[in-house]
Amino acid sequence: MYIDDAQYQLDRFSKMFWGLTRFVLRDKAVFNEQELSFSLNDSPVHSVETGDYQLNTKGRKELEKATLYRLSHPLGEYVIEAGKALPTPPAELVFDITNHPVKISVVEALKGKSGYLILKKLTIESYETEEYLLFNAFTDDGEPIDQEVCEKLFNCQAKVYPLKDWSKSVEKRLISEAERHVAANIAKSLEKNNRHFQEERERLEKWADDLILSAERDLADTKAKIKELKRQERHATTLVEQHEIQLKIRELEKKQRRQRQQIFDVEDEIMEKRDQLIDELEKRMKQKTEQETLFMIRWKVV
Structure with missing residues (x-):
């Protein structure tokens, strides 16, 4: 039997699935090529009921009371496994x-x-x-x-x-x-795996450089502000003015310590990412x- 016009509108995968279904269920169902449907008279799967089934396709009018038949349906899964087991x-x-x-x-x-x-x-x-x-x-x-x-x-x-x-x-x-x-x-x-690894490594290195550069830039900015405040403190003429500047310096020094710790945290995160990349490479090298x-x-x- 040759593929008719209705069937040839299917994509290649659906055509193969439909053809395999016709072969595997040839003694258990009656097929309607025009409607891409079949009546299952003898179910090969305990959980699958007999009755009407229609191949799940886009743009086709669905039959009343017909079950949509697709690859993920238990009957579809049975057909695939049965096909793979054929001598x-x-x-x-x-x-x-x-x-x-x-x-x-x-x-x-x-x-x-x-x-x-x-x-x-x-x-x-x-x-x-x-x-x-x-x-x-x-x-x-x-x-x-x-x-x-x-x-x-x-x-x-x-x-x-x-x-x-x-x-x-x-x-x-x-x-x-x-x-x-x-x-x-x-x-x-x-x-392909090697190319993927190289791309991932370059992406990681760029990400790491950007992260470190940003953290170091923030730290340098804070240091510059502290330096400027200390200069202002030396030229302050009143105790009140000196006190206000010292409070600002204290807050910036706290921020500076946090930023230094942040750099360490960023470096730890980079090392963790590199370890993950090395693990991935080792898995790819153990190709089976x-x-x-x-x-x-x-x-x-x-």
């Missing part, structure tokens, strides 16, 4: 670009060609978790196909056929190229990676 032995996929509703030039350029493809999932854990889906593919003539073309290839409908034979030499090349792709992404991630081969296929474009 993916090597198979042949025949992609149909001829009947695709929109033109995809890079895929049309592959029409009549065939070859092999591998998809790997790379997870990098350091300060934060990064996940990548990495394609590697080539034609029967040995011509490599880049990541973007592979992604667009999977926008097309395809038929799946069992694979009669699987070449170990082909598998070896796929794995070798995938390993290089993985290594390149790990290096890119390290470079995990890779998983999701599938290997023989492909053909018609």
